[in-house]
Amino acid sequence: MHITKIKLIRFRNYETLDLQIKDPGLNIIYGKNAQGKTNLLEAVHICANGKSFRVRSDSKTIKEGSDKAYISVEYSKSGRKNTAEVLIGRDRRKSFKQNGIPVQTMKEMLGHLLVVVFSPEDIKTAKESPGLRRAFLDGEISKIRPSYVDALKKYGAIIAQKNAAIRKSRGKDVSEILRAFNVQLKEYIRVILKNRRVYMEKLNEYVQKTHSVISGGKEKIEAAYRQTIREDDIEGQLEALIEREQREFSCVAGPHRDDVEFMINGRAAQEYASQGQLRTMMLSLKIACLHILGDSAGHKPVLLLDDVFSELDADRKASLLKSIAGLQTFITTTGGTELTQGTGIRVTAGQAKVTNKKIKGKS
Ligand SMILES: Nc1ncnc2c1ncn2[C@@H]1O[C@H](COP(=O)(O)OP(=O)(O)OP(=O)(O)O)[C@@H](O)[C@H]1O
Ligand SMILES: [Mg+2]
Numbered sequence: 001m002h003i004t005k006i007k008l009i010r011f012r013n014y015e016t017l018d019l020q021i022k023d024p025g026l027n028i029i030y031g032k033n034a035q036g037k038t039n040l041l042e043a044v045h046i047c048a049n050g051k052s053f054r055v056r057s058d059s060k061t062i063k064e065g066s067d068k069a070y071i072s073v074e075y076s077k078s079g080r081k082n083t084a085e086v087l088i089g090r091d092r093r094k095s096f097k098q099n100g101i102p103v104q105t106m107k108e109m110l111g112h113l114l115v116v117v118f119s120p121e122d123i124k125t126a127k128e129s130p131g132l133r134r135a136f137l138d139g140e141i142s143k144i145r146p147s148y149v150d151a152l153k154k155y156g157a158i159i160a161q162k163n164a165a166i167r168k169s170r171g172k173d174v175s176e177i178l179r180a181f182n183v184q185l186k187e188y189i190r191v192i193l194k195n196r197r198v199y200m201e202k203l204n205e206y207v208q209k210t211h212s213v214i215s216g217g218k219e220k221i222e223a224a225y226r227q228t229i230r231e232d233d234i235e236g237q238l239e240a241l242i243e244r245e246q247r248e249f250s251c252v253a254g255p256h257r258d259d260v261e262f263m264i265n266g267r268a269a270q271e272y273a274s275q276g277q278l279r280t281m282m283l284s285l286k287i288a289c290l291h292i293l294g295d296s297a298g299h300k301p302v303l304l305l306d307d308v309f310s311e312l313d314a315d316r317k318a319s320l321l322k323s324i325a326g327l328q329t330f331i332t333t334t335g336g337t338e339l340t341q342g343t344g345i346r347v348t349a350g351q352a353k354v355t356n357k358k359i360k361g362k363s
Pocket of ligand 2: 038039307
C-alpha cells in the first residue's frame with residue numbers, strides 16, 4: 001500500500017498543508033531542525049494507529065492557539081483509493097473516519113492504513129527495562145491478533161487482583177484464594193505464551209534476512225524470549241509458586257515478568273553493542289515486524305523512518321536503502337547530500353513541498 005496525499009489543518013506547526021505524494025517508493029523529507037519533518041510522520045502515524053508515537057496526549061499536537069487539529073491521509077490499497085481522517089479536540093476527544101464513514105472506536109480504526117514507524121526513541125527498547133521489550137512485543141502481536149489484546153488485558157487485571165490479595169493477607173495463609181486466581185490465570189498465560197512464541201519464531205526468521213542485508217553480512221541477530229513460566233503444566237508451576245508469592249508479597253512469575261533478550265553475534269546487545277549497532281538492530285527488528293504485519297494483512301505497510309541516518313555509517317545507510325526497496329518509505333533527514341535516490345520533500349517552517357526531482361547533491 002502507499003500514501004498518495006497528506007492533508008493537515010492546524011496540526012503542530014502546520015497551519016494548512018495539502019501535499020500530494022507521487023512516489024510509491026522512497027520519499028526523503030528534508031530540511032533544517034525544527035521545521036516540521038517529524039511532525040509530518042507523526043500525523044501519518046496518528047491517522048494509521050490512532051495515536052502519536054511521541055506524546056501520550058494527542059491534544060499536544062493541536063497547533064498552539066487552536067482548539068482542534070485535522071489530519072487526512074489518502075492511500076492506495078490494491079489499486080483502490082482510501083482515506084483515513086482524524087479530528088483531534090482539546091477535550092482529549094478524537095474522532096475517526098475511514099473512507100468518509102465515522103468509526104466509533106480506535107480498534108476499528110486499526111488495520112486499514114498500515115504504517116510502521118522507527119524513531120530514535122526506539123533504541124530504548126533494546127537498552128532499558130524489560131517492560132519496554134514486553135510492550136514492543138505485545139504491541140506488534142496486537143496488530144496482527146486483536147484477540148491477543150483481550151487476553152493481555154484480562155491477564156493484567158487478574159494479576160492486579162491477585163497482587164492485592166497477597167498484600168492484604170498480611171502474612172495470613174491465603175493459598176486457597178491464590179489457587180482460585182491461578183485457575184483463572186492459566187488459560188490467559190497459555191494464550192499469551194503461545195502467541196509470543198509464534199511471533200518470536202517469525203521475528204527471528206525475518207530479522208536474520210533484514211539484518212544480514214543492513215549489516216553487510218557482518219552481524220547475526222537473535223531475539224530470545226526469556227520466560228519465567230513454561231508452556232506445559234502451567235497450573236502445576238503456579239501451584240509450586242504459592243509459598244514464595246506469599247513470602248515475597250507479589251506474583252513472582254508469568255508473562256508480566258518475562259523478557260526478550262537481543263543478541264548480536266551471540267552476545268547480549270544491551271551490554272555489548274555500540275550505539276550504531278543497537279540502532280541498526282532495532283531498525284532491522286522494526287522492518288521484520290513490518291514484513292510480519294504485511295504477511296498477515298496481505299498488504300505491505302508504509303515505513304516511516306525518523307532520523308535514522310544519524311549514527312549510521314555510509315555502508316549501513318546504503319544497505320538500509322537496499323533492504324527497504326519495494327516499500328513506500330518516508331525518511332526524515334537534516335542532510336540529504338548523501339542521498340541519490342528517492343523523491344525529495346522539502347520542509348520549511350510548517351510548509352512541505354515535493355521538490356519533484358530525485359535528490360542529488362546538496363539539499
Ligand atoms: N502544538 C504545536 N503548535 C505549534 N508548533 C508546534 C507544536 N508542537 C510542536 N511545534 C513546533 O514544531 C516544530 C517542528 O517540529 P519537528 O519535530 O517536526 O521538527 P523537525 O523538522 O523534525 O526537526 P529535527 O530535525 O530537529 O528533528 C518545532 O519548532 C516545535 O516548536
Ligand atoms: Mg525531527
